[in-house]
Amino acid sequence: MKKLLVLLVALLSIAIFAAPTHLVIFHINDTHGHVWPYGEYHNPDIGGFARIATLVNQERAVNDNVLFLHAGDVNTGVPESDQLDAIPDFVALHYMGVDAMALGNHEFDNPLSTTFMQQRYAGFPFLSANFVTKDGRQLFKPYIIKNVGGVKVAILGVTTEQTQVLEPLHLNGGKFLNVEETVKKYLPELKKKADIVVVLGHLGYGKDDQPLGVKYTTSDQLAKDVKGIDIIIDGHSHTLMNKAAYINKTIVVQAGEWGKYLGRLDLWVENGKIVDYEWAAIPINLKKYLGKDENGHSKYEYVTEPIPEDPFIKMIADYYYSLGAEELNKVVGETKILLDGERAHVRSGDTNLGHLITDALIWKTGADVALQNGGGIRASIQPGPITYRDILTVLPFGNTTYVFEMTGADLMKVLEYAATIPAGKGAWLHVGGMTYKIKDKKPVDVMVNGKPIDLKATYKVAANNYIAGGGDGYKMLKGLKGFDTGFVLADVVKEYIQHLGTIENYDNAPRVVVEK
Structure with missing residues (x-):
């Protein structure tokens, strides 16, 4: 009997240790100043960083293996944020526990000194492996490696080559190297250092036109042409995907715009390999319009359960909103x-x-x-x-x-x-x-x-x-x-x-x- 118990304990231990590691990667993109809830036609009071924080913190309470990434374009879009150089956004994202952000084209709307200041407030790295100065120097980290539950995750940042034309004013001769060539350059190094390679890209998904003669790389094109990328978390095209794309054994995801959705990618990793995954874009208090009631008032129902605001992030957001409103009068x-x-x-x-x-x-x-x-x-x-x-x-x-x-x-x-x-x-x-x-x-x-x-x-x-x-x-x-x-x-x-x-x-x- 004693031998049987020992055997059972040993088998149970093996089963426990053999279980795949469960990682969750939350991601947002193209938030463009939308720190605060806002409304659209027949869809009032949606989004808001404080509600996103609630969902991320709920998962962190039950799972230590969580990453939170931003795929770029925090800047430009809401006056109360714009007046304060997006400091409300970056301070809130800091306290929400974002791990890294890819530089989007709109991070170059301002002088580079402003971008560096924003990174100091953010407290997390701004990544761009393909942005270099006119003399070839890198000003931002190309990648970071995070140990998540014993799984080493490399996060490589890339920025659309379109930025060269979209935001030429503050580049000071800087340029954006070809994304595919850049990723190919770093992949061997990252494969040695990490189990999983994530490209955190501000590239855009599914665009087949090349306007104004600007050749640029899209995320689906990158996945198709470059083998060995495990995941691409994307932004730039504001694409709301119904399901994750799986291209050339690469998972490609993007979660819309303006914090209307929070992307959630669940990964199960065994022996350094992804053995299964699930992905969803979670609506942030989006509603379905039901028409007018007998008094002529609009009626709605929530698409999902309503998400409360994290009180600490809401406090930060409210404080900066009042400052931004004052700035409008300057x-x-x-x-x-x-x-x-x-x-x-x-x-x-x-x-x-x-x-x-x-x-x-x-x-x-x-x-x-x-x-x-x-x-x-x-x-x-x-x-x-x-x-x-x-x-x-x-x-x-x-x-x-x-x-x-x-x-x-x-x-x-x-x-x-x-x-x-x-x-x-x-x-x-x-x-x-x-x-x-x-x-x-x-x-x-x-x-x-x-x-x-x-x-x-x-x-x-x-x-x-x-x-x-x-x-x-x-x-x-x-x-x-x-x-x-x-x-x-x-x-x-x-x-x-x-x-x-x-x-x-x-x-x-x-x-x-x-x-x-």
């Missing part, structure tokens, strides 16, 4: 003249404010031409100090900046439509970098940067994402080769006004002339 520039955004004026002709907005788009993106619908300009800026709140009053919709690659013939189709728009309509077009006349409801004498338009030439064109998506009847723009930079239009205008300083005068010469 002066960013001054104008000695009225910047005319009156409804009747911006919907029927040129104004100096319309010119300033389109010029700001060109200044920020390096575009040849900029387009802005008059209906998107909602107020004037009076002479005197200019605050960011003033700019948000002019541009209240949160539109982002879209950049196209267009031929002169494509551009003419835009102008042909614009020429038919009667005065008073929101679709009235303001332009930068070009002039033209409207005669008999047709565009004539079209000049781009002082030269006659070339129908066969290719132009870089910037516009707000509303008309880029076909809004206000600009259907000819929808589907053209291009990309959303993520730059909030109001932020672009704010930065341009800061660049200008005191506005003594501004170009008021008509760029669009309607001939009688």
Whole structure:
């Protein structure tokens, strides 16, 4: 009997020690300033870092083998965050226990000194193996290795090569090396040091176009072309995946945008190998709209059980929200003249404010031409100090900046439509970098940067994402080769006004002339 008990204990011990190690990797991406809960059409009070923290902490309470990763683009999107250089985001992420972040393209919206400051507040490493200075130096760690429950996990960060064009302003000659070549360079080293290799990439999933001649690597392409990667945790394309992709024995995941979802990847690892996995994107208090009740109030039901806010992270978020709100009232520039955004004026002709907005788009993106619908300009800026709140009053919709690659013939189709728009309509077009006349409801004498338009030439064109998506009847723009930079239009205008300083005068010469 005693021998039998000893045998049973030995067998039980073997079974216990042979059991696969269970790891959980939580991940988010493209949060873009959405520290706080927010609302969308028929979906109020969703997201928020404090709710994400609740889910992560619930798992940590029962499992020591947890990693938490961010796949990039913390910066740019919510004014209360933008005003504080995303410090609310990074402080909250620090106390949420994030282990590492891949640098996204929007981490280069600011000078590199700001990015380094953000990393100090974050307290976790910003990773990018393929960003180098003009003299070839690495400024950020290429990878880290974490020991999670006895499993060594290498986390290699890479950033989309698109950043070279999307955010050229603060690179100081820095460049982004080819992602595939970079990953191939590090893989042998990581395979020796770690059991599992995770590429934490801000790359984008499933894009097959290469706008503006920028060749860039997508996560699915990387998985297909490079063998030996165990997992790719991705961002950049804001893709909400229904299930994990499994490409060339590589697990590829991405969890939408703005903290609407928390990605959860469960791994079972045995002898340094992944033997099983599960993945899900967990909705953060998303709701289903059920229509109106008898009193006309909207009715909703939660998609999953409602998630409470972690009180500590909520306290941090609330504190910084009040600071960010105060920042909106700080002066960013001054104008000695009225910047005319009156409804009747911006919907029927040129104004100096319309010119300033389109010029700001060109200044920020390096575009040849900029387009802005008059209906998107909602107020004037009076002479005197200019605050960011003033700019948000002019541009209240949160539109982002879209950049196209267009031929002169494509551009003419835009102008042909614009020429038919009667005065008073929101679709009235303001332009930068070009002039033209409207005669008999047709565009004539079209000049781009002082030269006659070339129908066969290719132009870089910037516009707000509303008309880029076909809004206000600009259907000819929808589907053209291009990309959303993520730059909030109001932020672009704010930065341009800061660049200008005191506005003594501004170009008021008509760029669009309607001939009688």
